[in-house]
Amino acid sequence: MNSSLKLSNRDRAVLMKAPFLAGLGNSALVRLMSMMTISTLPARKFVMREGETADAFYCVLNGYVRLFRLSREGREADIMVCAPGDTFAEHLLFSDNVYLCNAQTAEPATLARFDMQAVRDLAQQDPEIAKALISAISRHLVGTMDCIANDRLFTAPQRVANYILSRCPVDGGSASIRLPFQKSLLAGMLGLAPEALSRAFSSLRRVGVTVRGRIIQVGDVQALKNI
Amino acid sequence: MNSSLKLSNRDRAVLMKAPFLAGLGNSALVRLMSMMTISTLPARKFVMREGETADAFYCVLNGYVRLFRLSREGREADIMVCAPGDTFAEHLLFSDNVYLCNAQTAEPATLARFDMQAVRDLAQQDPEIAKALISAISRHLVGTMDCIANDRLFTAPQRVANYILSRCPVDGGSASIRLPFQKSLLAGMLGLAPEALSRAFSSLRRVGVTVRGRIIQVGDVQALKNI
């Protein structure tokens, strides 16, 4: 693990725009950032493991981090995927003190690490920080509830269509987006095996979706909405 | 909707033990409870609807409330089921201002209603209340993450076994539990059609689980854990 105390400009920009920190005033920001440490990790590196004592939470600055559970037979189930700006494990601040899932970098990534106890103390004093925490955790909750509803209501092609639409800048006409990560990661996010994602993409061809590498072209956004 | 301003003793006891309120000091408690209103609702009554402006959140005092989403074709997907002591929609305090799912009583129920704006103001002043909110929302988040992992890792009989075990008071030997609600509600909680739940129960017979009405008898708790 390569630790550097200094922030690159890009990473700093991501950090300041992260939902968790975006609304904070200067003093709160300084206090939080002074206790934070930055680390850059290689791909496939574990950041935390199910059952370990939870002494820190993280904010992704660059790259993607996958949160997942393991079954006894070793099968993995992705719980959520954290993009730059997302925090994770911050919901353990006032509840459990062991991590409840594993976190692994999906590619080389840089993270900001916040010490639990220190932030806990800050949150007790500073209502602004408490509010930021509530917002961050609420956002996660909404995301996971969406995820459950998606899993239970929609088939694989529909979930893929939903994902594409959620990343589509426009409301109609044609569009083109670029996947920010590997397809196998997307598959996990959507609760699919990689093969199922592949099949879902090819079944979307007949509604004008073409995929080459990480580029996804949508012929008619409106048509995709009717899936 | 039958509204009564007074709390029954039972409901009061549930309220005081609810995770959201349990850790609060007296002054915070009084302030929260003075702004709260109690209502008793018939079965199948909608408490909130997807898309409505979110001007209150609730704590279940008696009965069960089902939170679910609707697809365009009218299919329902349960997101979570709230038992006495659970709060719901409290995560909208500092984020969205419309409800993101529907809530419906599964049976006659009594709820405490908290005005969003009022609690928002309180939370800004009182770090104790903010902390209580963080705990409540975190608890929900953990629950929904568990739910996703369950859905993705386990088959219907395994999920049912997990549920039974989670309600089992003992670690080994035999046990008997009583479902606190209809089986169809449990089916929804576990992401199953009612028929699938029925089949899961009958497939668990060969590991010593017998079901009659709402009574579930487990011959060997340890054996159930190996499913």
Added chain:
DNA sequence: CGGCGGGTTGAGTGGTCTCAAGACCAGTGG
């Protein structure tokens, strides 16, 4: 008695998983 709601059971279907093989691509080293 008939109707009704909740639950079970059966048959058939469709969706997704697993396993396995092959395609494609980028990087490497002859």
Added chain:
DNA sequence: CCACTGGTCTTGAGACCACTCAACCCGCCG
């Protein structure tokens, strides 16, 4: 320039799981 290689993705075949639809059972109530 061309094999070789490893990783990613795709495609196919088969099995399994859970869904739908339908019939039926049962306890309850008018």
